[in-house]
Amino acid sequence: MEQLETAQQTKLSPFRQSRGWQQFRRNRLATLGLVIVLILWGATLLAEYVATHDPYEMDLANPFLPIGSQGHLLGTDNFGRDVFSRIIWGGRASLTVGIVVVGISASIGLILGVISGYYGGWIDLVIMRITDLFFAFPFFILAIGVIAALGPGLQNVMLVLGLVTWPEYARMVRAKTLALREEPFVESARAAGAKDLRIMFYHILPNCLGPVIVMATLGMANAILAAAGLSFLGMGVQPPEPEWGSMLNEARIYMRTAPHLIIIPGMIIMLAVLGLNFLGDGLRDALDPKMPTARQ
Amino acid sequence: MGRYIVRRLLAMIPLLLGISFIVFALLNILPGDPVSIMLSSNPHITPDANTIAQLQAQYGLDKPLFTQYLIFLGNLFKGDMGTSMYTQQPVLTAIWERMPATAELAIAALIISVVIAIPVGVISAVRQYSWIDHLCLIGTLIGVSMPSFWLGLLLMLGFSLKLRWLPLSGMGYFSNGVGDVLRHLIMPAFTLGFGMAALLARLTRSSMLEVLGQDFVRTARAKGLSERAVIYRHALRNGLIPIFTVLGVQFGYLLGGSVIVETIFSWPGIGRLAVNSIMNRDLPMVQGTVLVFTLLFILVNLGVDILYAAIDPRIQYD
Numbered sequence: 011m012e013q014l015e016t017a018q019q020t021k022l023s024p025f026r027q028s029r030g031w032q033q034f035r036r037n038r039l040a041t042l043g044l045v046i047v048l049i050l051w052g053a054t055l056l057a058e059y060v061a062t063h064d065p066y067e068m069d070l071a072n073p074f075l076p077i078g079s080q081g082h083l084l085g086t087d088n089f090g091r092d093v094f095s096r097i098i099w100g101g102r103a104s105l106t107v108g109i110v111v112v113g114i115s116a117s118i119g120l121i122l123g124v125i126s127g128y129y130g131g132w133i134d135l136v137i138m139r140i141t142d143l144f145f146a147f148p149f150f151i152l153a154i155g156v157i158a159a160l161g162p163g164l165q166n167v168m169l170v171l172g173l174v175t176w177p178e179y180a181r182m183v184r185a186k187t188l189a190l191r192e193e194p195f196v197e198s199a200r201a202a203g204a205k206d207l208r209i210m211f212y213h214i215l216p217n218c219l220g221p222v223i224v225m226a227t228l229g230m231a232n233a234i235l236a237a238a239g240l241s242f243l244g245m246g247v248q249p250p251e252p253e254w255g256s257m258l259n260e261a262r263i264y265m266r267t268a269p270h271l272i273i274i275p276g277m278i279i280m281l282a283v284l285g286l287n288f289l290g291d292g293l294r295d296a297l298d299p300k301m302p303t304a305r306q
Numbered sequence: 307m308g309r310y311i312v313r314r315l316l317a318m319i320p321l322l323l324g325i326s327f328i329v330f331a332l333l334n335i336l337p338g339d340p341v342s343i344m345l346s347s348n349p350h351i352t353p354d355a356n357t358i359a360q361l362q363a364q365y366g367l368d369k370p371l372f373t374q375y376l377i378f379l380g381n382l383f384k385g386d387m388g389t390s391m392y393t394q395q396p397v398l399t400a401i402w403e404r405m406p407a408t409a410e411l412a413i414a415a416l417i418i419s420v421v422i423a424i425p426v427g428v429i430s431a432v433r434q435y436s437w438i439d440h441l442c443l444i445g446t447l448i449g450v451s452m453p454s455f456w457l458g459l460l461l462m463l464g465f466s467l468k469l470r471w472l473p474l475s476g477m478g479y480f481s482n483g484v485g486d487v488l489r490h491l492i493m494p495a496f497t498l499g500f501g502m503a504a505l506l507a508r509l510t511r512s513s514m515l516e517v518l519g520q521d522f523v524r525t526a527r528a529k530g531l532s533e534r535a536v537i538y539r540h541a542l543r544n545g546l547i548p549i550f551t552v553l554g555v556q557f558g559y560l561l562g563g564s565v566i567v568e569t570i571f572s573w574p575g576i577g578r579l580a581v582n583s584i585m586n587r588d589l590p591m592v593q594g595t596v597l598v599f600t601l602l603f604i605l606v607n608l609g610v611d612i613l614y615a616a617i618d619p620r621i622q623y624d
Binding site for chain 1: 320321324328329332333430443444447448449450452453454455459460462463467557558559561562563565566569580581583584585587589591592593595596599600603604
């Protein structure tokens with residue numbers, strides 16, 4: 011992946027690079043998104059230092075403390091556990107889900123997409139029929155169906171979401187490859203004796219990277235949302251492990267006495283997803299000047 | 307047109323075979339033996355080898371995999387999706403009973419989302435880059451990012467627990483009057499429709515922007531029509547066509563969302579049935595609900611495609 015990125019940078023002219031950066035900076039929402047993402051993920055990565063309490067430590071004498079209580083910034087839950095610390099630690103699950111899911115789906119999608127578009131013929135036909143099949147399912151329904159068979163848990167959730175979302179990448183990369191295949195620089199690479207694999211992974215894929223980055227950012231937002239939904243339904247992270255969706259689920263029965271236990275985790279999920287969506291939207295405007303949604 | 311419909315229906319056959327295979331695989335190929343999984347979840351039964359073998363024979367799990375798939379497919383053709391391992395009820399009957407509730411919720415959510423999305427999208431397109439456009443943009447991004455389960459719980463907190471205006475959960479019945487139905491319906495339908503409204507509003511905006519730049523809109527303005535007539539009678543009609551085509555895809559989000567929304571609001575539909583059967587490890591019922599949801603999704607998309615061909619005369623399929 012790193013190799014691809016450097017390849018991309020060397021290929022782009024400085025002019026376009028700077029233009030993209032300019033446009034991105036001009037888009038204030040995208041900058042805000044980046045700031046939100048950095049703060050949330052920074053706090054999560056440094057959870058050892060940011061969290062004020064052990065997220066598992068119960069204090070049965072002090073349950074349901076409200077926001078702003080002494081020593082508990084965001085209060086405590088039904089077991090007297092510190093909500094702030096559980097939120098910070100809970101971010102690890104969401105962060106992992108986002109990265110792993112996008113990693114799985116983008117790798118499968120990129121490889122199948124470039125093969126499909128480059129070789130064409132029956133290979134293309136088979137791969138595209140498989141993606142059609144995946145698109146025929148409502149995404150969340152297929153996900154819970156597979157979870158039902160595999161059993162709940164964070165690992166299965168990541169696997170399932172990754173395996174269910176790759177066709178989007180495959181379709182996009184295939185379309186790009188079809189266009190790039192006929193470009194002079196690919197022709198010249200072939201004439202210079204480059205092998206198919208080298209052409210696909212060194213010449214074609216780096217040029218698909220812009221839209222892939224946008225798709226991955228928005229895909230990460232969707233993965234976090236879907237994983238939180240699955241945990242909320244009891245199919246993802248299992249208690250007592252802290253995770254935003256399952257915290258909401260646990261708090262449901264105490265909605266009347268302690269509404270803050272509902273409000274806080276939901277707001278954090280929304281912030282994390284919103285940050286990525288702002289960022290993805292801005293990146294799309296910056297990396298793809300032809301998109302009709304471009305705003306100044 | 308007729309030929310197009312026939313061709314689309316024929317093209318569905320391999321798709322349906324593929325879907326049935328994936329759904330079949332859910333129960334039979336993935337790791338874990340369904341019978342012992344089911345038995346282990348029921349504390350009243352102590353599984354012994356004899357019971358397991360007997361149950362496996364009952365569900366045909368002792369036969370070769372491909373034979374099992376053919377039997378599964380044959381039964382599907384006869385409208386038999388097996389029986390629930392939990393309630394012993396036929397799967398199709400259980401789903402059929404809950405179909406009206408899910409349909410009611412989905413249709414209401416669709417209406418709410420369209421009613422919100424079209425005006426918002428039109429206004430932000432007409433006044434592009436104005437503060438109102440920016441507000442709508444932020445609003446739609448928030449709508450897309452808001453977890454539906456959180457929105458549902460917040461509404462319950464506000465309108466049921468604090469204000470006591472609306473019932474907390476459950477479904478209303480026409481025997482208690484239309485008011486009862488609506489009061490139960492409004493919160494779940496809004497929860498389900500809100501995220502979709504955000505997506506639709508963004509699509510409406512970009513679709514309207516494209517149409518507003520076209521020649522026929524300039525012509526309409528040039529001949530002195532009022533701005534209102536230009537936007538609503540000329541531009542919107544054409545701008546809605548691409549939105550209509552994505553409604554089918556959006557319907558999939560609606561079905562997925564119904565699983566969560568029905569669970570929060572104790573709505574007696576197929577989504578809640580799916581969640582409950584997953585909790586009970588009732589795999590035939592899970593298969594049935596996934597299959598029915600997918601069939602609904604495909605049929606709606608087929609219907610949208612056919613209607614699209616009927617609406618837009620520029621498209622020729624033969």
